[in-house]
Amino acid sequence: MSKRQSNLLSFFTKKASHSATKQARIEAQEGRGDITEAGVGECEANQANQATGSGQEPTTSRGEQPEEAPGVLDVEYNNEEGELNRNESDSEPSSEGCPTIWTTAQFKAKQTFYPWLVMQKSGLGCSTCKAVGTLGPEKTGGMKLAKEWVSCLITSSANDITKQQRALRKKVFEHARTRSHLAAKNILEKAKEDTMVQAIVSAQSEQIATTSRIFRTAYKEAKRNRPAHGFESEIDCQELNGLDMGRVLHSNVACANIQKHISEEMKRKLFDRVVECEPKLSLLLDESTSLNKKSTLIIYIRTQLPDMDKPSNLFTELVELDDLSAEGIVRNLISALERVHLTKEFLCKTLIGLACDGASVMLGRRSGVASRLQALFPHITVWHCSAHRLELAVNDVVKEMGAVNHFKMLMDKLYSLYNTSNKNRMELRECACSVDVQLCKIGRILDTRWVASSFRTVEAVWNNYPALHRHFKAASEDPSRDSITKQTYNGLALRLSSRAFVNNLVRVFEAMAERPGRFSDLSKKGIESNSFQGVTLTEGKASDKSLNMKQFFQSVAKNLEQRLLSHGGRLPDKSGYDQFIEKLKVLYPQYWPEDTDVLYGQTEVESLCLRFNIDCPRAVIRAHREYVESGGKDVRNELKELFTAVNTIPTSSAECERGFSQMNLICTPNRSSLHTTTISDLLFLNIVGPPLTKFNPVPYVRSWVAKGHRTATESRSKVRSREENEEAHLAAVWDILNN
Incomplete structure (x- = not known):
């Protein structure tokens, strides 16, 4: 054996x-x-x-x-x-x-x-x-x-x-x-726990009402971008107004914890709804440095939930970047999305678009963020921000047209003159008061900023025009200045009063205004009468030439066309985008031919369904056929899904810039030590959270209590101690003022 x-x-x-x-x-x-x-x-x-x-x-x-x-x-x-x-x-x-x-x-x-x-x-x-x-x-x-x-x-x-x-x-x-x-035993135990929590919370209705006032106050502080150290004063003010604010949860630490809890619960509810509905979504990305000297990545998603009329941009997360390479950005991006339950499997089915600026780390052809994301999620359509491309196209025009370049140089001279010297600003303020003009800050124009910033600069020069000319004339005749400085101011006054400059100022102003036309008549009358806003006009220098607006707009259109439907670079291959635009035209009646056959748009619709990962393309094709036969009036639900996917593709990342502006309102120089996660929570409350009048704190109080936190009326906790005022020696003065 x-x-x-x-x-x-x-x-x-x-x-x-x-x-x-x-x-x-x-x-x-x-x-x-x-x-x-x-x-x-x-x-x-x-x-x-x-x-x-x-x-x-x-x-x-x-x-x-x-x-x-x-x-x-x-x-x-x-x-x-x-x-x-x-x-x-x-x-x-x-x-x-x-x-x-x-x-x-x-x-x-x-x-x-x-x-x-x-x-x-x-x-x-x-x-x-x-x-x-x-x-x-x-x-x-x-x-x-x-x-x-x-x-x-x-x-x-x-x-x-x-x-x-x-x-x-x-x-x-x-x-x-x-x-x-x-x-089955586990299911019953969970049900008993939930029932027990509800019973406990129901028995604390009065405590919840008092705690809700604390939560509403903390939410108001977050919406106003106020620091948490003023929370105790807000509580004291409301108690003096006769409200019961409880015994505890009055400190700045409690305020920060409440704001964090509300933000996390809101984010959980929102993205649980997104995961449940599985709508098509796109990403908006941008990278910047905050005031606390940390490199951050701001993330938005663009999607349309069932209760929404159109796609909206929703702030998702502000991520601190420990690695500024494309690989590090993608790694931090995926981790941030997984924290809100947007897993890779979910994104493979729903992610269809990406919008970002033209930085090489973002749109690098070989190893940029967009290329790496396309390798992970093949249904992505990458779009270079249209607002950035417009600024780049205008910058190309400035280099091509000499008259525009001379106008920009004069505006930059005005900016540097008053931005670097307090003395010049004070003298300009005195000149503005003498001519009863309200000063506006002069910035740069036609650089790599938004068009709105250029418009504000032109508008400031328009409003400050008489004060500027008065200051230049006074400085050119000031005996305390040296001859070179006086000649500089005399030359600026001569160029400012030239007909060519006034004409260019009005044309640029009209080109950037939302409702052009109302300023042209004023300038035309002033030029004909040889006077503009009380300033006598001159011929100026030989280099002062009027802008050819037709040439300007033709050059902008040409450069914009070269940059708009492209992946990146000066003159890249944009054939893929041209084909994409041609396919989209079958969805809009204004691009249809006069005689359409039965099979019109079938191939394009099928290709779009494949590109956007839409199920049942045959049903979408049948819906499109009925849509064409009705002349673009009958839109069935199957075709609405395709329209929603098309509208979900972002064409601009301007929303990210607005998010950074809001971040700078939160992370001020006095609050520069805030953690990135705290800034992200406050950003979500400010951007996505409802206004104060529509905020319901009760669900968040219930979840707060269910997690084992204290209510505002907790009797087993110490009452907040109120410190004596350091200026108590002025009590006698206060008694006089209060009587």
Whole structure:
């Protein structure tokens, strides 16, 4: 015999010996403990006869008894408890509420170890499985509740009572350890916990009302970009107004924790809704440095939820970048999205667009952020921000047209003149007061800033025009200045009063204004009368030339066309974008040909469905056919999904710039030590959170209490100590002022 066979034989021998020893121990316990008193009455004898089915009366004496007679003593070895369970019978016979092989006392004894054990019509069942009914989300790997246990149909087909008891004990023991029963038990426990939380919260309605005032005050401080150290003063003010603000949660730390809790709960609700609906979404990204000298990445998603009329840009996260390479940005981006439950699997189905600026780390063709994201999510359409491209196109025009360049140089001279010298600003302010003009700050123009900043600069020069000319003339005649400085101011006054400059100023102003036309008449009348805003106009210098606006706009259009539908660079390949735009034209009636056949747009719609990962493209094609036949009036739901996906593609990342502007309002020089996560929470409250008048703090108070935090009326906590005012020596003065 081999060694392996020998070991196997030894194992089975020991197992058989162990089983025999265990059975002998059980029988010994039965022989010693399962004894009834002598002289058992007639009722007990009838009970034993009924249970065993025998017409003869059992003989009982001290030390012996009928085998497994339920009227005597039922011994069960409970493996779960590791000890023998003796359930002595009482005089009650077996009834309909328990099996006929057990008495009522015996069945109740079993229920002490298995509280879920129930009996209906001579069949065992499980109250836990019956209460749950179905496992729902807990159902995994083919796991389900047994119908027999739910419907109380567990019985034994054995003829002998001993075998019936043994079979039922085994079924009960095994059911208690099944995965389905444990999952049902877990579901009931969770339901009891939620019910308990609701009961506790309901009993604290007055506490919740008081705590809601604290939460609303903290939310107001966040919406106003106020620091948390002024929270105690806000509480004191409301208490002086007669409101009950509780005893605790009055400190600046409590304010910061409440704001963080509200932000996290809002973010959880929003993105749980996004994950539930699975709408198509796009990303808006931009990188910047905050006032605390940390490189950050701001993330927006553009999506349309079922209750929204059109796609909206939603702030998602502000992430601190520990690695400024494309690989590091992508890693931090994926981690931030996973924190709000937007996993890679979810993004593979829903992510269709990306918008960012033209930085090389973002749009690098080989290893930029866009290229890496396209490798992970192939349905992405990358779009270089249109606002940035417009600024780059205008910058190209400035380099091409000399007249525009001269106008920009003069505006930059005005900016540097008053931005670097407090003396010049004070003199300009005096000149403005003398001519009754309200000063506006002069900035730069036609650089890599937004068009709105250039418009504000031109508008400031327009409004400050008489004050500027007066200051230049006064400085050119000031005897305290040297001759070179006086000549510089005299040249500026001459250029400012030239007809060409006034004409260019008005044309640029009109080109950037939302409602052009109203300034042209004023300038035209002034030039004809040789006077503009009280300043006599001159011919100026030979280099002062009027702008050719037709050439200017043609050059802007040309440069913008070269840059608009491209991936990046000066003159890149944009054939892919041209094809994309051509496919989109089949969705808009203004681009349709006069005679459209039945199959018009079928190939394009199918390609768009594949690009945007839309299911059932055949249904979308049929909806588009009806859309074309109705002349663009009948839009079915299948086609609306395609329209929503197209509108979800972002064309500008300007929303990210607005987010950075809001970040600078939060992270001021006095609050430059704020953590990036704190800034992100406050940004979410400011950008996405509802206005104060529509904010309901009760759900957030309930979740706050459910997490084990204190309410404002907590009596076991110390009351906030109010420090004495450091200027108490002025109490006598305050008494005078208060009377």
